[in-house]
Amino acid sequence: MTGAVDEAVLLARAFLLRVAEPPAPAVSHLAELLGPVEAAERIRGGADLGPHVGAEVDARRHDDRSAADLAAARALGGRLLVPEDPAWPTAAMADFAGQPGHADWVAPLGLWVRGPASVADLATPGRRSVAVVGSRAASGYGKWVARDWSASFVDAGLVVVSGAALGIDGEAHRGALAAKGTTVAVLACGIDRAYPASHGRLLEGIGSSGLVVSEYPVGAVPARHRFLVRNRLIAALANGTLLVESGHRSGAARTALAAQELGRPVLVVPGPVTSAQSVGNHELLRKGYATVVGNAAHVLQDLAPVGDLLTPPPEREHRSPPRPTDGLSGPAVRVHGALRGHAPKTLPDLVRESGILPRAVAGALDELLAAGLVVPDGERGWSRSV
């Protein structure tokens, strides 16, 4: 399946993934600028590539295990998916571009994968995938919602993406598998590991019909910061993120926040105010950038209702021509897209057409106004200024 990609590119990206702990913005930019093969050669050769690249690679630059890592993945029936591969999830990763306020916010240098499913079209227009996430310490209510709704999502043709953790994540994968659907597990460790241990059988099931995905090479152990880094990939691989249950200051809300930073809808399941497991969900709703969903149909409604307004995938050349929206936030780019055409659009139009939330649309309009890209037009409408 990766026959189209030169082995030198695979070795180079395997090297870069191992040598620089993700996310590695400086190495990513270097690989974009020079191509992965030359970037890997220069790093391996000990060239002085400046303090940023140096900080990312100095600890491990002499530890080239790329051939072994590729072999280990292949021995498991896995492979390394790279941006040069037609099966790379280009659309899913597009929103990482142009996040200037978030230096760490970069697409992965490659993804170790195991399983038959394709992630190529995830997060492309048309409600292809939904991330279903939540606390490890889930209630019976939350587990029921995760499992039942995930089954409805696959019935509607969606791929269910989650993190294979205990609690909500596990139920989301189980609901998708039970409905004979495709589910993708994004891990914070190597694709060979059963973590948590009690999910060994579940991960086998995902690997045989869906896909197990990780930025980390075979053998890599889960570490606290890797869960946080991993969460951005769960959000990126989905058209929107559904937070089923989260307690006060729960880590689960971070995946939802990642989705929000990518300009993707954040959907939140309400729960009883008497349940500690829903406190985080209600806090997120109160912050104003998440939408409450009362059933699985609401989720389908809210995932990119107008598909063709998603940000187009970036140019595959190393340097793309400047666009007026370069440097804008994801929501601003999305709202600018929704303003295509001649008729002015109102705030509710823009909410509907951009598939993002009223507050985010309002913030995006502020940003576009400040950038001189939109003007008020007519009674309650907005238009592009150019």
Next chain:
Amino acid sequence: MTGAVDEAVLLARAFLLRVAEPPAPAVSHLAELLGPVEAAERIRGGADLGPHVGAEVDARRHDDRSAADLAAARALGGRLLVPEDPAWPTAAMADFAGQPGHADWVAPLGLWVRGPASVADLATPGRRSVAVVGSRAASGYGKWVARDWSASFVDAGLVVVSGAALGIDGEAHRGALAAKGTTVAVLACGIDRAYPASHGRLLEGIGSSGLVVSEYPVGAVPARHRFLVRNRLIAALANGTLLVESGHRSGAARTALAAQELGRPVLVVPGPVTSAQSVGNHELLRKGYATVVGNAAHVLQDLAPVGDLLTPPPEREHRSPPRPTDGLSGPAVRVHGALRGHAPKTLPDLVRESGILPRAVAGALDELLAAGLVVPDGERGWSRSV
């Protein structure tokens, strides 16, 4: 307590309340223009006052029971509260002014009241009162929230306003009474009636420590349309309305909508997505103009956090000088108020300072932009244009 008001005014307003089924916008405007005594005289005398007034009074203009109605209320220990009385809830009724799109949207011509509590300062700045409403067919969960939170509200010094119905309303009053607080019941029938019959003792309790309020004279029976008309008064008497539980297309959501039309916060208690009694609440949240609240403290936070930004009470003269905000919606007036001062304000500033919700603030900014009253100012800010 009404000694300050001339008996002729009381008789005139008692007549107007009986002769014109509320809400009676034409009669209300006539009473404002001519004063209640002259308005009542002309109607009683059969003068041709045009088709609008005619339509409101023709059925009952010869049926003057004003003296009997006043006597009946007094016999119950009640009285007629009128706008000429210093105890009239002026601030509560102020938001009825300037609702041009809503012809029926007028303050009552007077209020029949029974009980020791004062409504004079309800809905004035500073979180004086909260409306707690919801379905008759409430779940144990909803009843618990209504009762428990209402007790917290009175502990925080608030008056709890509701409609004395079965289910959520009853529990709200009971929670307030149990915590030795003040609670106000707004009825869709005369203040003498126990409706529902099983709430006879509860209404006695409210009448002895709080206040029973109605637009309808003693003896008036509850009718379907009167519940809808009554709901606007529940919303008006409170700084914000809390919807505890409501099913799909529940009537309880109407009070929340009334609050929204008055520019007051609409707060919604989430519930399990598996509960039919919370479906209406989640629908309302999805419409984008209500805020989720996870505990009683959230409610206190959301009720006019910056008190002095409430719309000032209208001039008491018959014709007040025109203001730039005349004709604008309640939220637009509120946001215009929040833009007081010299520093530009961002959307989050305005949400915080106006005490209304992001989407409503965004809509209000559209309206103010169209009216030429605000301008974008600086990176993400807004200022008054005059």
